[in-house]
Amino acid sequence: MAENDFDYSALEKRLGVSRRTFLKFCTGVAASLGLGTSAAYAMAEAVADKKRRPPVIWLHGQECTGPTEALLRSEQPSLEHLILDLISLDYHQTLDAGAGHHVEEIKRHVMQENKGKYLLVVEGAIPLAQNGIFCKIGGQTMTDATAEAAEHAAAIVAYGSCASWGGVQAAAPNPTGAVGAPQFLKDKTVVTIPGCPPNPANFIGTVLFFVTYGKLPPIDEQGRPKWAYGRLIHENCYRRPHFDAGRFATEFGDEGHRKGWCLYKLGCKGPETYNNCASLEFNNIGGGVWPIGVGHPCFGCSEQGTGFHKALFSLSDVDTHTPPNAFPTIEDREGTSSATVTTAALAGAAVGAALGASAVAGSKLGKKETDQE
């Protein structure tokens, strides 16, 4: 097989990982993208080829550095080596060894040198209120920095919920006017990897695809790669059978919660949130490490209009994937009753009495006034 002839020894040395571990990683990424073995080899070769490493400019706006932290702590033991070698990270405010105006100089230099070739990663929201004075780096506002870097970028990735749609900064009343990169860079294609924190696997997969094929993976109307954000968490949730069968935890620590039943009634936003947490989980350590896996309802962190928007324990809307007709409905609420004939009549009578009194008084007033004249 031609793929197997590729010499990985240089790579093994460079990254400090065995060929086997490296190929396993590439196959895993390709599989989660829905691609076959040949794609895995293509990716492996792309990574191995030092010349294909794109320079990366990484900007931080309003955020907690969560996406970067998640990436640094991601799965395989030496992934930080891999990600730093897979791309040429030329400018990253939290990871740069240097600091100050010197680093800013390097950023401008790199952008000048690699016009139209570099990858721009935006992490954090961009405040627009009062000309963007709420976020400045080296005296430059985030709006200016983003516009400048986006000008000649080969591709733009918004990493994390803040960069994708504003995140917690954009939560009402949004005093700084924070928006995500796609809302700021309206005339550019921005790939978004929302999540708080986002799953590093989704970022790596997207970047690997870009490095390998020189283009971006298919994305939806919100810029999210379809392979990662194509399905609701609810669709692939391992607690879904409990939902369908009407077995719900109603309180933390109750029988249903201890037995691992569905968390919908505790406010799980799985039915509203598009993400692949349910199938990928976090940090590749197994054991159900993701919010629902550890017994907490999904917060909807990656979904605009849900995360940081809806209250934590409020019920989510289930528009798709409702339980079958023969199964118990999920919409039964204790103590809910609608209007009866008596109550409706009574309420009507109360309003009617007020209107009637006014009508009588009105006509009498009219009469009195005509009498006066």
Added chain:
Amino acid sequence: MSHYQPLERRIVTMPFLFLGVVALIGLYYLAERFFFGMGSVTNLNGGYPWGIWVVYDIVVGTALACGGYALAVTVYVFNKGQYHPLVRPALLASLLGYALGGIGAFIDMGRWWQFYNIFLPWQMNFNSVMLEVGLCVAAYIMVLMIEFMPTVLEKFKAEKLLKMLNKVLFFVIALGVLLPTMHQSSLGTMLVAMGWKIHPLWQTLHLQPLLAVLTAFTMGFAIVVFEGSLSSVGFRRRPETHLLSGLGRFIVGLISIYLVIRFGEILINGKFGLIFAGDLASLMFIIETALFVYPLVVLLSPRARENGRLLLWAAVAMLFAGSLYRFNAFLITYDPGPGYSYFPAMPEIMVTVGLVAIEIMIFLFVVKKFPVLPREEHGSAKAA
């Protein structure tokens, strides 16, 4: 000599007896609520912890009781003394309305025996908008009582006390203007706290307090017109239309400001399409807006303002508009999540109706026994 006089008429009349029966029914269910708990008389549930006891008795009820507030601002802040004859009945209605609000909050409290904790400084949560409303309303009820005190003192001819009170009354009146401005806007802020559960057409995170205080103010003027018209008909007195029509002008101004802000917010935030969405919310919004526009159109014409019947109808439309605005936001389009619904239970409605009946009975009693309504010659002298 006072410009006010008691009506001195028979207390027990047919309407009074009818109201008494309604009140007894309400009190019966109220007793049931205290013996068997809220679940036995209300339809409240996990999604709707607030029913009509909060939304009508407190949110709408105190707005309907803003007559004293609106007139206090007009007479004492803008120094329009000619409206002074309307002040006492308005204050009485405000006092009763706010007392209803206070009682409403109390009976709607699950653990009502804990209510005194709101007055203990070490128990206070200063980040809570509910605390602001609770303390402010309680303080305002006290203020209204003091503001109304001259009427009582006149009745019992306590001249000395009256003189002393009149010396400090300006301070109390200032509080009577300040406090409602605070809590009527805070009642709007409560919608901010409810976030996404409020329909977008009613949710505006920056303007909620302003819209609440504006509509409360307008409703205050409207209730003075309403109450003035009804008492002139009910007690067969000379109509006070000449005075009330002046208030109509204020209502026009306030509704215009309100509508500009309301629609401006909807347009700027791109929610205009929701008005024509064809669902319940859009229907309710259109009805509500029509109720706001009707008094505006009617009262714009000076001739209609001088017509007691049209003026009353405009005031009634305004009262319904302001009430529907609150009902829409707090209950009708409120969405606590799939599966929840609420319509008040029969006992729940009867408690509210019974309390309102008691309110009207007390009003009737007080105007007949205490110097609340202006002397008739006083009113007609102005008219001439």
